[in-house]
Amino acid sequence: MNISFSKHTLANGLDVLLHEDHACPIVAVNLWYHVGSKNERPGHTGFAHLFEHLMFEGSQHHDGGYFQPLEGAGASLNGSTNADRTNYWEVVPTNALELALWMESDRMGYLLPALTEAKFSNQRDVVLNERRQNYENRPYGLAPMAVLAALFPADHPYHWTTIGEIADLNAVRLDEVHAFFRRYYHPANASLTLAGDIDPDAALALVAAHFEGIEPGERVDAVRADAALEGEIRLRLEDRVELPRLYLAWLTPAMFADGDAELDLASDLLANGKTSRLYRRLVFDERMATDVSAVQNSREVAGFVQLVATAAPGHTLSEIERAILEEIARLGADGPTDEEIERGRVQAEAQFMFRLQTVGGFGGKSDQLNAYNIFVGDPGYFDRDLARYQAVTRTSIPHAVQRYLDPTRRVTLSIVPRGRLELAIPDSTAAVVS
């Protein structure tokens, strides 16, 4: 696999990645800032994401919404925040590239003069409604708060969710926005990718013209934090749900660290898709669960595997927990079959290809180039990334499973229908979520 690109760094520290693809007359503009909810502090959670909203509300030389001119030029655009990074992207017709660069540069360099209390307070209301819609008013929606808070200690940057706590969102003040912007939103903490129908020389000249004048800020140090589970933490939450659901979570290696690819594949072969071991056993054969899934959440500072299963009526979470732990133990003892390894490799290759079908948006080539550049400093990491999956063996998977998916050091969360506490795993204590 070969994604051709060139990398340039402007004098102010902005990384610029260029990738040519003339199949469609569009260009993806994708700008990453290396800041996410991991850069927040307790009591100030949800800030990075609220800030992302403000980036669409206008800047000094375009004091109005960012959607209007860009949608009018035929662009699709959006942004997103997670624990590790914030990204902004536009996919524009080729002739609107300069407009997108002008607007991205204006909010990178000149956001604050246009920021008002009214915009700030409106977007805080919008974010509180986003939280209600996607977490509070959604069945099982508070699970992420409970699981993260139990896995990571209170001062660890993954202790809270990106959407943040209600009290913190209500307490945030406009002057905090200024300090945050100055610290994290500057060229030396960003990576800009243009992918698609571009002439690289002309594109680089355009980027330089719009971004060179923006002053760099201070380098942002990497966030470091430790987490360890000394035992099992058993929690329960009551929710407006019909069927109880079990969450199991373990601390695991960070993104690209040793064991990350193994646990990614182990999650798939344990619980993803109809060929997975737990789907077969829990859903297909014994029919004690209605669904099962697992994911290795690969993050910059640490990772965690989360395995989720919903109980079928007439079955208990304890039955499901027992079966899951048996299958994990079996994988740890015997490893995967050759057939499972082969399937895992082909699927990894296919997933890589599918992800690179588009130049931009969420995912696509521009997002991936920025991800590799920000996280490993090498936009051309594709082959090495895929090689991690090709290098997985019948012994490396059980090794990682034994080491990390330890039944005695995990978080166990039962979400049960309101008033049905007896359906939780025994000896669980009430999770406190806010």
Next chain:
Amino acid sequence: MLLVRRGSASDPPGKEGLAAVTADMLDEGSGALSAIELHEALARIGAQFDIDIGSDATLVSMTTLNRFADRGLALMADVVVRPAFTEGDFVRVRQLRLHRLTQLRDMPAAVADRTFIRLLYGDHPYGHTPMGSEHALASMTIDEVRAFHTRAIRPSAATLLAVGDCEHAEVLQLAANAFAGWDGAGDDQSVAGWPPAQPVVVPARLNVVPRPSAPQSELRIGHVAAARATPDYHALVAANMVLGGQFVSRLNLNLRQDKGFTYGARTAFDFRKLPGPFALHVSVQTTATARAIEESLGEIAAIRGPRPITGEELALSAAALTRGYARNFETAGQVARAAAQLALYDLPDDYFAQFVSIVERVTPDEATRVLARHLDPARLTTLVVGDLDVIGRDLSLLNLGEPVVLSADTF
């Protein structure tokens, strides 16, 4: 990608959910392969495999690496033409779907969608979502699935689409081999033969499914509107962009950017073979429920005349549609889905080449006129899934009559 022009609207009365459970059963084993073996075979070629069902059509789609095209097509043919349809697999799949229906009762958006479509259409074939009802599913049999498959999934109702880095003649030969022997016995009843949609009863203006202590109200506002074949299609698409079809639409700017009531509001005309619904979709904080309804009804009424679409608004919306058109055709999957629309709605082969110039010819007057023609404020039905104890008093002051209280299990 295989498009079959039969969907949940082909469910026989009392058998709501039959088309969807049949589609769901297609990949539960085929020929000599068990359900698990079939999925192992798909996994071995790294295939992304999906079956989607809507009211008018069922779509079986697969994406795989080039070198597996032959094997992929063969597996797709097995799934579509020779499903195993065993009793044991059916009982398991039906049970999972029943559990799913149980869970949907707790999802406000799902409750709203299911209840709203029933309010608008009653017993009409569009009056249920593809999932159907618990009652109908519980009494369904594998024989009914087999019979439905024979009747509905047939070559005369199907179109195969292949897009990618491949030679036309080669794919044609592979498809001919894979689908050889698929015969077309069975009836040819089509949804197009039905009478136009008319709700059996005119729904109440205001309906509530109570959700005690919910932090937000899930709203739907709309009525039965236009079919895909309407000559007003392009003008409606452009006009809806102004009303609620993009971020800078009147409704989103009002409810989100001005009032801060919601994370986002949108409207859509769901164009189908027969007249589909027009609906506003929004989830608002509980305390703002009545005001959000008032604002929404106000915006819909205003855009039909009192505050018509301006030249500037239409120019922005038309530009968003036309200048951004190319990005709808970037991936093989996008191109295949677009081409499937041609087959489903009998659109001309040059449809996509014409789209931009037709949208560019729409005038602001025409955009306002088509909304006035297809939206009728007096017929708009509002559904709220929310905390009735908190919002009941405000709702009764809306001049929409006393709210009719429904339960999530009503339908």
